[in-house]
Amino acid sequence: MKKILFSLLLLLGLSSCMAKTQQQPGQINYNNVTVNWKATDQRIHFDLRAKTTGWIAIGLEPSFYMKNAKFVIGYFDPKTGKPVLSTEYGNGYTSHAKVAADQLLSDIKGSQKEGWTELSFSLPLSSAIANFNYSIKPGEKYKFLVAYGANGAKDLNSYHAFAEGTKVVLIPAKS
Known part of the structure; x- marks a missing residue:
């Protein structure tokens, strides 16, 4: 019974989260996380910043909770002074698995300072x-999931300390 109640509360919470939109074109701000994006003719560039020394994630176009998100x-x-990134697929409502799509990632950068990653x-x-598989068309509305792990969390499967969902309009970059 407690699991059912928790699931219903989680569903209600995520449903209301998904109704939010971005505060300004190209940016989502929450208490301790910011996502910026800019679409060009061929690529979309993301900048993620969160108050954690653990992992940060963005999921594109989930069908329900985490399911089917990229x-x-x-x-x-x-230790290495470098970011470690992984492409994953939402293989369940609350789980994800590695996908062989890391070759799609480019322009990779990262830093950590004063507890912010x-x-x-x-x-x-x-x-x-x-x-x-996905297709992004600048100017259209998409669902995003944003999450980050606890301080020090380097296990990409550890539970999130923060998660939020929203719908955003992807604004193309100005020439």
Whole structure:
């Protein structure tokens, strides 16, 4: 009974989250996380910033909760001084699995300072890779999921400390 009640509350919470829209073109701000994006003719560039020393993730176009979302999840490794990113697929309502689509990622950058992690990367506007297939058209509305892990969380499967869903309009970059 407690599991059912928790699931219903989670469903209601995510439903109301999905109704939100971005506060300004190209940006979503929450208490401790910011996502910026810019679409060009061929790629979409994302900048993620969160108050964590763990992982950060963005999921594109989930069908229900995490199901069918195309995730890019990663963290900054202070030992190597480099970001570690992974492409993942929402294979369940509350789970994801690795997808062989890392070759789509480019312009990868990252940093960590004073408890904040920043990750940047770009993706092509479309992909036909199995379980990572999508097509983004600037000017149209899409569902995003944004999440981050607890401080120090480098396990890309650990539970999130924060998660939010929203609908955004992807604004093309100005020439």
